[in-house]
Amino acid sequence: MLNQSWQPRQTHMSATSTNGKEPLIAVSRLKKAYRTPAGDFYALKEIDLQIYPGEFVALAGRSGAGKSTLINMLAGIDRPTAGEIVVNGHAIHRMSEGELTRWRGREVGVIFQSFQLMPMLTCLQNVMLPMDFAGLYNSPKERSARAFYLLEQVGIAEHAHKLPSAVSGGQRQRVAIARALANDPTFLAADEPTGSLDSKTADAVFEVFQNLVAQGKTIFMATHDRELASRVSRVVRIDDGEIVKDTQLHR
Numbered sequence: 001m002l003n004q005s006w007q008p009r010q011t012h013m014s015a016t017s018t019n020g021k022e023p024l025i026a027v028s029r030l031k032k033a034y035r036t037p038a039g040d041f042y043a044l045k046e047i048d049l050q051i052y053p054g055e056f057v058a059l060a061g062r063s064g065a066g067k068s069t070l071i072n073m074l075a076g077i078d079r080p081t082a083g084e085i086v087v088n089g090h091a092i093h094r095m096s097e098g099e100l101t102r103w104r105g106r107e108v109g110v111i112f113q114s115f116q117l118m119p120m121l122t123c124l125q126n127v128m129l130p131m132d133f134a135g136l137y138n139s140p141k142e143r144s145a146r147a148f149y150l151l152e153q154v155g156i157a158e159h160a161h162k163l164p165s166a167v168s169g170g171q172r173q174r175v176a177i178a179r180a181l182a183n184d185p186t187f188l189a190a191d192e193p194t195g196s197l198d199s200k201t202a203d204a205v206f207e208v209f210q211n212l213v214a215q216g217k218t219i220f221m222a223t224h225d226r227e228l229a230s231r232v233s234r235v236v237r238i239d240d241g242e243i244v245k246d247t248q249l250h251r
């Protein structure tokens with residue numbers, strides 16, 4: 001079983017300590033301006049940030065502080081106005097749209113508050129979709145086996161053949177996490193992943209993240225939830241587009 005190609009790809013970034021390691025993500029002098037009728041609005045003013053392999057980082061800050069904007073920059077969903085973003089050796093600020101799309105499909109797992117599953121596809125098919133797009137894991141059979149394996153990892157394999165509308169919110173978010181893991185990404189970027197879940201369900205989803213970090217994944221998660229933010233390894237606080245606090249909690 002272990003040699004099957006749908007098992008995680010090997011990466012050179014599997015360490016769980018920052019000591020003496022190169023950052024997995026290095027952001028320097030990052031700025032993001034949105035064009036508005038009133039002129040350019042700088043949602044990110046000058047961000048410098050390094051995230052190391054194996055870190056579980058919460059991005060905290062009030063509404064409008066710039067959390068989603070920063071997550072979107074690191075996930076290659078939106079582009080910076082100025083500055084540099086290097087992820088696992090890739091200078092993503094220099095990539096063309098096409099390169100960025102391909103890079104994102106293979107290197108980042110993104111999880112949103114609203115799950116964003118395809119309603120007409122089963123849970124299993126939703127998890128297979130990124131593999132289909134990236135052309136990874138050769139045959140449909142391999143992709144389906146890997147998708148099933150990932151649904152098992154997040155504890156909902158029994159719902160594999162249901163539509164998202166037939167499972168609960170917490171289960172949908174687990175499907176979204178399994179989908180984010182589909183191509184065995186370098187890191188996971190999550191934007192308020194527990195924002196629409198009750199506290200008990202949020203806790204269970206958070207545990208899935210903790211397990212992934214224990215397995216060596218790196219997670220950057222925007223959250224409003226102070227309780228959850230206190231349980232990660234590091235909290236970066238952003239206010240008005242600037243990092244105002246950066247706290248290591250434990251490791």
Ligand SMILES: Nc1ncnc2c1ncn2[C@@H]1O[C@H](COP(=O)(O)OP(=O)(O)OP(=O)(O)O)[C@@H](O)[C@H]1O
Pocket residue numbers: 034035036041043061062063064065066067068069070
């Ligand atoms: N497309 C846009 N055009 C103009 N301004 C925008 C745009 N997107 C976001 N902004 C502004 O940028 C700032 C940061 O927004 P962002 O969505 O990153 O905040 P946030 O910290 O994620 O907030 P929330 O906690 O409410 O999700 C806000 O002032 C917002 O109004």
Ligand SMILES: [Mg+2]
Pocket residue numbers: 067068069191
């Ligand atoms: Mg947001």
